[in-house]
Amino acid sequence: MALIDRFFARAVKRGQLTVIHEDGSSRIFGEADPALKPVTIRFGSGATRRILRDPSLGAAEAFMDGNVEIVEGDILDMLTLFAANNRWEDNDSVLFPGAFKKLLDKLAFRLGRINMQRRSKRNVAHHYDLSGKLYDLFLDTDRQYSCAYFSEAGISLEQAQLDKKAHIVAKLAIEPGMKVLDIGCGWGGMALYIHEKTGAEVLGVTLSEEQLKVARQRAIDAGVADKVKFELIDYRNVTGQFDRIVSVGMFEHVGTPHYRAFFRKVRELLTPQGVMLLHTIGRAGAPGVTDAFTLKYIFPGGYIPALSEIAKGYEGLRYFMTDVEVLRLHYAETLQHWYERTLAARDAIVGLYDERFYRMWCFYLAGCVVSFRYGGLVNYQLQFSRSREALPLTRDYMFEEERALREPHKVTLRQAGKAG
Template sequence: MSLFDKFANRLFKRGQFTIIFADGSRRTYGTADPAVKPVTVRFADKGVARFIASNPHLRAAEAYMDGRLVIEQGDIRDLIDLVRANGRWEDARVTLRGTLTSLVRDRIRARVQSFNSARASKRNVAHHYDLNDRLYDLFLDADRQYSCAYFTGPEVGLDQAQADKKAHIAAKLNLKPGLRVLDIGCGWGGMALYLNRAADVDVLGITLSEEQLKVARQRAEAAGVADRVKFELIDYRALEGRFDRIVSVGMFEHVGVPQYETFFRKCRDLLAEDGVMLLHTIGRLGVPGKTDAFTLKYIFPGGYNPALSEIVSASEPARLIAADVETLRLHYGMTLDHWYDRTMAAKDAIVALYDERFFRMWTFYLAGARAAFIHGNLCNYQIQYIRDRRATPITRDYMREAEKALPR
């Protein structure tokens, strides 16, 4: 039995996976399951099976990107969903492992990239966020919220869920008119502009992406609030001043574990004595781990999604109080379904911007991320931090009341 047969027989228990090999023969693994769509793929050359089995997390993606793995029934979302449904995190079943050499190499790469110096951080941000603006317009909501939405029900659309996410976060900040707010990792400015509009606050947004900075400033000018909502290209470590509130959405994933304590100490220095901070980040359920090789190489170099224990333990030396913690378990998977559908609908436009290989890489990224939230160990954490235990009311009622009153 080949290395790939051993790998496939061990992996596929739920649902059917059929391979058409380069010589025309076919083999089906697993058993039919109405909850999991069957998938058929074709290997374009005889070396694909061994190539994938040597390092499944990376090589399956590269085989798909290069057209060596062709999906004949279903699509890449169906394929990854089938794989991950056979290894749910809750079931504690390890299914995807490559050779010892590949495992060691991937772990070393993840460790090295996690240091994220100021220079490396800017380079890593540019790799992903300085892509063509048109790409993000094609699959994100109208406000360009490139982070987990907040779904109040399965029927809610993406634009509404992203608006609800902003209100959900704003409520936890306990905002009052005239406060000074810092947005660390401000993206294209949507959160900063919303907070100003919804709560009459002044906002400074900081980013390391030159493309995002340009768009954010244009949006503030167009809204007529450039005097109250400002954006700067600066690393959080170099920032000075004091802020009544700090919000950070989707940035902590790029900080790097060795920099966690630095991040929280800096946030404490920047936060007013009676201030409130809201950290929204992708995280991992259970114990600390490592970023998969595909994501590090092609999508988010230097990126890492922390366990809750890593976040809280790193904030403790800064004497920041974790006043409220919420785990969003399925919201990002639902968000990614919308992004994937929009990306598929915009295929011709994305291929025109880049090429077929980029399109396959992007859809693999979105489908893989979705499956990690639906079946794997990823989630989102929203953690409210305060310096003074009396900084916020002693019950959560104020959050619910504020969220109902905030505009959408």
């Protein structure tokens, strides 16, 4: 039995995988399961060697180059088949790297982990300065490129992203007249939403020139450019005082050596009664390394932190962690929407770039879907305050404000109190 066949035999027990080798021979692995779609793949010349040499990056690049052809099913079906058979919580996955591979990965990853300011801008540009047309093809109309919040089953991506913004803003407990900083503001959707719903003045900062152009134009078009401002600046260089700070989907680019500097800078920018909400992808388990495919093609310098690593960043800085929420499957649902929209926009994406880019993007999104559905990734929403008195005693205010934000005709209790 070929070495790669031995791997398939161990990796696939539920669901059926058919492999057609370079010489035309085929083998079937696993048992049919109605919960998992059957998948058939065909290896082109040299594909097996590429995968055995570097399973993670080799498999991705072989697929991108058309060296691995999926005859039945698609890339998400294939990755689901492997991931569903090797769930993170089962702790016996044959997909987990061995001790020697883990050591090599850690050594290589450590070399590229330091995220200096000059490299940060280049890393951000690699991903976020892609054509805006690409993001319009698979994101919601507000270009929310982070985990949505599915408050009910079956709602649209647009509604889930609106609900995400309401969920976050409710936790911030923003009062009229406050100043808010949005670190990693993207295309400006969260900043504009905050001003619209609360009247607060907002400063959004980004390292993406393309995002900055769009965000500023949106503020001008909405007639709020004097209240919602956007700057091309590293968060480490921001000055002033803010009542509230929000950061959504940016912390993954900070780099573990800089977590302490991040939290120290945030504390410096917060008023004595200030509150910060951090929304980040996180590891459900221990610290790890970023896979080679993601580092090379998607997020250079990116790293998904364990909760223990985040804690080391703020401990001893006289913060109160005032709330923790773990979103388990919300990002899997979000990514499923993005993946399906990407498939539907195949011709447009190939027209923007090429077939290889399209395959890369499909592999990226499909890999993320299974990482949240079966792997060890979650989303954390962490709330911090400099003061023990800045927020209400119970979490009830969050639910009350969130309901009011999702029903625009209602006035929040906080707003009503101010009016009285």
